[in-house]
Amino acid sequence: MSGNLLSIGKTGLFAAQAGLSTTGHNITNANVAGYNRQVVVQATGPMLDTGVGFLGTGTQVSQIKRYSDEFLNVQVRNAQASKSGLESYHAQISQIDNMLADQTAGLSPSLQSFFKGVQDMAANRASVPSRQAMLSGAETLATRFQALDTRLGEIREGVNSTIEASVTMINSYANQIADLNDKIGTFAAAQQHAPNDLLDKRDQLVMELNTHVKATVTPGDNNSVTVSIGSGQPLVVGQRAFQLAAAKSPTDQTRLEVGYMTGSRVTVLSDSALSGGTLGGALEFRSKTLDPTQSALGKVAIGMALEFNAQHKLGLDQKGDPGGDFFSVAPAYVGRNSNNAVTSTTEVTAVVSDIANLADSDLKVEYDGSKYMVTRLSDKAQMEYTGAGATQTMFGIDFKITGASAKGDEFLVRPTIGGAANFNVLVKDVAGIAAAAPIATSSPLTNTGTAKISAGTVSKDFLDSPPALPVTLTFDKATGNLGGFPGATVQVTKSDGSTSSVAAGSVKFFEGATYTFGGVSVTMSGAPGDGDEFKISGNSGGVGDVRNIGLLGDLQTKNIFNNGTATLQSSYAQLVSTVGNKTREVQVNGKAAEALLTQAQASAGNVSGVNLDEEATNLIKYQQAYQAAGKVMQIAGTIFDTLLSIGR
Template identity: 35%
Template structure:
């Protein structure tokens, strides 16, 4: 009878605890990272009664945490990659909207500016048309600056994101290390404690990428995507942000461990941090540099054309746009005192990519700052023989470089934000060709002048009057010099201008070229300026300015779409990994309900065993009272 009571009691206690476990599973169905638990039953040791062994009921030997380490590892890997791609996609899409929307992009004010110049070419003397050119130029410059400011704002967001992410990584790593200490000191850690640690590791890897490795004693070590240790046993490393050695306003991520600080390679970062750095490196910086290249090319090309014209005051045109010199930043660890100056040498050779200039002790070397690949460069760095790399001229202005001193050249970065309009007086717009050609009314031949244009606006004698006089039909002189041979249709060039002469001049025929003068309605230079957006001035003379703008919009849009496609594909992979993990560890309400009913019935049956034992005992007591 006592054996029956003990057997029933063991069953009652075991089923009660099993019911509690099922209830714990149901209660945590929405708890992130929770792994369902299952009670393991085992029969108690039997007792030998001479005729054989008789059982003594049941006992619980383990509350098992249902987890698959392989499925958990797959989920960890996919989660870190998904976080990286989602971060990259989100920021890239914002940049794409900036360039593609008419209200925020560069295309609309760009077209309006060149349309106003084209209108001026139809009415060069019109004051309203001149005012319109200046207004549209200022609108274009304002849009360049607005876009550049927005790009700078995204760069600041990346800095803020890195700071916030490193703080969160440090918090998670510290808590994981603490849990490692608790779990490592326990022979049988609770499943809830293990779930909590796995969830924290998943959150940590979502920031840094990487993986986790379990060691003896149940401790888990966590490593970043680049293999740097974030958590080793009960010790957590610390992530910090440090200034870029060339651009202190820009932050990098470094790892502090064992008293040492190591700057993490941007190519070895994953998770949200990796997405932030990758966006800045592969999308934001190229867009900022290309926008600056377009602004620089516009200013250089338009200024050159504007200087070849004459304004309403009879003066040669000056620069229409203002533009700063290309950026050159010295490394914070340089030991020399060299000071370098920069200028744009060639628009056709202008390349937006950054260049690392290093003095090796004897000469300057140019390399790509990310890959270390060599970049062609000519010159020695003197004023007479400047360094020329990617269309930029660099001159050693003062001081002496020390061996291994380094400078970061950013040919076009930030140029769009500093573009300006140099003139405010509409009369200073150089719409006229600075020289004009006239034919003497007394000429008797059929010679006609056409195609007068300026070939060298910097020629000091450009505006000096010149007389072309024909000795006969095949020879001419210019201001008494010559004679020069003549054939119909040939180009005559002098003092920085050229003109085409057709027909058959007679002996004594005279043609004159002289300054256009003030208040001219000539529109020759305005016509040239209005077509500069279609001039092939970039990429060695193969790409127009209009083509560059279209290319920039396509470049940003393509990067955004690619990031979005990759994020969507990774989401599918992550969902599959999550489903595989949930198939083992997830709580299924139908399954738990079935277990609940089964255990409830078993509990009730165990209660009946105790009730039966009690009835037998009461019968025995009643018999002994008689």
């Protein structure tokens, strides 16, 4: 009997000792990240049949239980991935927001200063000092465009560095998780119990992995886990770790993409395939903010250059020569896919020509074996290139495709991405500013009526096929016609806005009407007398004429973007507003994600966290159990000694 009592006491002693060790383990690891509290689970020992009933044989430790709720862990991991992604996004976008909205570093001050210089030149009769000030303002504007684009380029390089660093860390975590899968499986197979501390370490690695990219975890065989990312690409399967690679984009060698390695082959994943974490936040920032911002800034630059150049060409410089391009217009970026056939010699050139009809979107050019299709990526709208090597305008862009093609040839076209970087002033001499209009109007003092002719304006048609000047218009009172128009027809726009094309020999005089021929437009007012003449001639001596520079100044308020609904200033303001609103959105969502993470961690901590007060209570409990079990063994020893003494 005393032997059985001694055995019972011994089992209690061992169980209490295990409880003390486990409690001490909990206390000393309470501040270790990812540690889950452990508890000794006891079970009753096997019964002993004595013939008159079953007698207990003590207790046994059946399990060292690890408290961890996978449902709550998933919530923590998802919240961590979301928070890290938004933090990464906000860290990048806040740089752009501060730059664009800055009153000194932004574009608005330079744009306003430039147009003020244009207007001052018009007010000062195109004097040399005012010309120099206007030219200096143009150089400042060009420098500002280039500086903003350079800063965006630096941020783009920062995104590339983030991608490289994140890919390296993800691969490291994958290898460590696979190694722990191996160790955990080995221990579990040999001992029939999972090693709790290794499980904690693996869970912590998975949690840290989610700070870089959102990962999905599913249980596998032999206590292993399978980790997948993106749209289901496996990162860890059992003891095998797969790898990611930072690969150059096939259509842009300066742009890093995330590739998935299968053997020696790297498959580039789309930016949208990877979400959450530092990597997902950086990729989302680049595709949804950085690329559109750089393109929108380039669009403002190209729109400015196209409109200013078009009007500048309609004027005369100080030498009496027609104006040329004032600003350079950057060609579209065309990226040839590196996977195109080696036999292909296809070349694609693209230049923005119609800024009003240009959508904020990249385009893709593909050859299907018989024809080239141009696809606008924002809405998948398509047009077929039928130019056969000649220029064809599609989506506001002049395309030209030449060379031998192969089926599957693909090109990425980014219309305005380089607009700001390549915005330069081409006029270097103040005498080259075309401030004057190319025509001048007059009427002799001998006219008997009160009719007046306006100073006149010219359009693009004047450059294409100018009429022979001078032209003298004569009023015939008997017929009410204005004669002397060159060409076959004249466009007449009445004061009420109605427009009609009339044969040159039968053009009626209407007060307040505008007459257009050969790109020249003049407006008549008053009442002409019979035989009154009105002369339109070349403006060969218009040194002090500032009519064209005045029209150039009007471009500041002209609607030239978005089908003629946005000005230069409003288009840039829309860009600033879009970035600002997105920055605020990401900031607010980031704070919400942080709160959700805190709540999820608290919920998981209630299950798996170590409560030092509770552990202190357990220490006392197991200490008393240890002392009590020792007392049982002491009594068993006393009884045994008594039995021995009787025998003596």
